[in-house]
Amino acid sequence: MEESFIYVIFGASGDLAKRKLIPAIYALYVQNLLPDNFAILGVSRTKYSDDAFRSNMVKALEQFNETNNSDKISEFAERLHYSALQYDDAKAYEMLSKRLSVLEKQHDIQGNTMFYLSTPPELYGVIPQKLAAAGLNKQDKGWKRVIIEKPFGYDLDSALELKDMLLEDWEEEQLYRIDHYLGKETVQNLLVTRFSNGIFEPLWNSRHIHHVEVTSSESLGVEGRGGYYERSGALRDMVQNHLLQVVALTAMEPPATLRPDAIRNEILKVFQSLRPIGKEDVKDAALRGQYVASTIKGLEVPGYREEEGVQKDSTTETFAALKFYIDNWRWGGVPFYIRTGKRLPTRVTEVVIHFKPTPHSLFSGQVDCSTCNQLVLRIQPDEGILMKFGMKIPGAGFEVQNVNMDFHYSDLANQRMPSAYERLIFDSIKGDSTLFARTEEVIEAWKFVMPVLDAWKNDPEIPLHGYPAGTWGPEKADDLIDDPGMTWRYPCKNLASDGTYCEL
Numbered sequence: 001m002e003e004s005f006i007y008v009i010f011g012a013s014g015d016l017a018k019r020k021l022i023p024a025i026y027a028l029y030v031q032n033l034l035p036d037n038f039a040i041l042g043v044s045r046t047k048y049s050d051d052a053f054r055s056n057m058v059k060a061l062e063q064f065n066e067t068n069n070s071d072k073i074s075e076f077a078e079r080l081h082y083s084a085l086q087y088d089d090a091k092a093y094e095m096l097s098k099r100l101s102v103l104e105k106q107h108d109i110q111g112n113t114m115f116y117l118s119t120p121p122e123l124y125g126v127i128p129q130k131l132a133a134a135g136l137n138k139q140d141k142g143w144k145r146v147i148i149e150k151p152f153g154y155d156l157d158s159a160l161e162l163k164d165m166l167l168e169d170w171e172e173e174q175l176y177r178i179d180h181y182l183g184k185e186t187v188q189n190l191l192v193t194r195f196s197n198g199i200f201e202p203l204w205n206s207r208h209i210h211h212v213e214v215t216s217s218e219s220l221g222v223e224g225r226g227g228y229y230e231r232s233g234a235l236r237d238m239v240q241n242h243l244l245q246v247v248a249l250t251a252m253e254p255p256a257t258l259r260p261d262a263i264r265n266e267i268l269k270v271f272q273s274l275r276p277i278g279k280e281d282v283k284d285a286a287l288r289g290q291y292v293a294s295t296i297k298g299l300e301v302p303g304y305r306e307e308e309g310v311q312k313d314s315t316t317e318t319f320a321a322l323k324f325y326i327d328n329w330r331w332g333g334v335p336f337y338i339r340t341g342k343r344l345p346t347r348v349t350e351v352v353i354h355f356k357p358t359p360h361s362l363f364s365g366q367v368d369c370s371t372c373n374q375l376v377l378r379i380q381p382d383e384g385i386l387m388k389f390g391m392k393i394p395g396a397g398f399e400v401q402n403v404n405m406d407f408h409y410s411d412l413a414n415q416r417m418p419s420a421y422e423r424l425i426f427d428s429i430k431g432d433s434t435l436f437a438r439t440e441e442v443i444e445a446w447k448f449v450m451p452v453l454d455a456w457k458n459d460p461e462i463p464l465h466g467y468p469a470g471t472w473g474p475e476k477a478d479d480l481i482d483d484p485g486m487t488w489r490y491p492c493k494n495l496a497s498d499g500t501y502c503e504l
């Protein structure tokens with residue numbers, strides 16, 4: 001890459017910078033994917049000298065380096081600098097502007113600057129506004145871009161407010177909204193699987209597909225993030241963003257080209273085709289749960305309400321499941337099911353395409369669609385693809401049994417899976433916004449989840465189901481799939497001898 005740049009990380013003393021951002025930039029550096037001239041400026045409220053910041057980041061890299069090359073850590077550290085700044089102090093941004101000019105001279109950089117906001121979301125409006133007031137949004141001497149992390153707003157109103165605030169001083173093309181799921185190799189592979197294989201696309205529609213299921217389960221609880229999670233809950237934390245993006249890539253039409261807007265236009269069309277869940281339909285189309293204390297493999301695990309930072313009578317959901325439709329020609333009448341939750345038996349994210357049964361059932365064993373063909377696109381872990389299809393059981397008669405044909409990413413020997421941040425940071429530097437959420441997508445996704453959020457907040461008749469930590473969520477979630485013989489796919493089974501076995 002030719003273009004020199006400065007990467008400014010706001011919130012540089014925080015966890016994300018240490019664990020993900022600096023290691024991702026280092027990984028790009030050791031692969032020679034960065035230009036000769038670049039610098040990183042850490043910014044946060046805490047006072048550090050450049051040296052103290054450098055030595056903290058070197059320690060972080062020793063711990064979180066994602067490559068097997070640590071030889072270049074000290075030369076990489078020479079690019080690291082630091083400035084303390086009070087986020088709401090206009091003068092501080094003028095100082096920042098001066099510091100950037102000094103660094104540009106020092107590292108021979110031509111004015112390109114990235115501002116990465118790894119800060120609490122309350123600052124997403126303020127920082128870009130103050131940057132602009134100090135003239136740091138002007139692109140006369142090089143590009144200026146802002147990256148923000150989710151959550152993009154707390155609800156539809158605040159998302160619209162944030163949008164207006166940002167667009168007052170910045171062009172849409174300068175704004176990069178990170179949804180780290182879009183940076184995952186296997187999420188991108190949804191596009192390649194669909195649009196580079198002649199066999200799938202003709203079947204990818206309501207004529208052949210019975211329903212689509214997206215699961216993202218986590219075995220961890222809220223892990224010290226109780227304060228954040230209390231205001232969020234599973235629907236805001238995972239569905240409004242990550243899982244709806246996964247649905248969009250699964251359901252979208254082929255884009256005309258691979259250019260950012262061509263892909264993002266198709267994603268937006270999917271969001272615009274989501275059938276709104278009416279207020280009165282929420283109780284049948286959505287289900288929420290909260291984990292309660294339990295014993296997992298002999299260990300006592302606290303319930304959500306016992307977690308630090310969580311109210312004793314909290315009604316925040318740690319499990320959410322939805323049934324909905326995409327009203328367009330491709331998907332008319334095909335139900336989509338999404339579920340996500342914390343403290344479930346295992347960490348797994350997958351998309352399952354359930355195909356329709358044959359028009360007529362010739363063989364025994366093919367009684368309902370639980371034995372139909374399924375295509376499992378495993379996003380994590382054990383990344384890969386699994387196809388299930390019927391085979392004859394050897395012997396007399398025509399007994400059918402489901403068998404698996406699978407591909408594992410790990411079979412691609414010597415291929416390191418870059419982290420989502422590595423990919424997204426690289427794209428942001430190149431100016432490729434394909435894998436970042438555009439304003440309208442974010443707004444449409446909020447519009448879709450708002451009726452559910454409102455009903456869960458205001459309607460006391462809608463139950464919050466408790467589920468023991470370590471189980472697959474409330475049993476009632478099975479009732480969302482109201483087809484006879486159908487349930488969610490449970491990819492992991494508990495084996496008495498060696499713990500848990502997860503198919504793929």
Ligand code: BG6
Pocket residue numbers: 218237238349
């Ligand atoms: C984050 C959520 O966006 O995604 C977390 O805030 C969640 O609550 C995480 O644990 C899941 O990401 P991944 O990459 O581990 O599936």
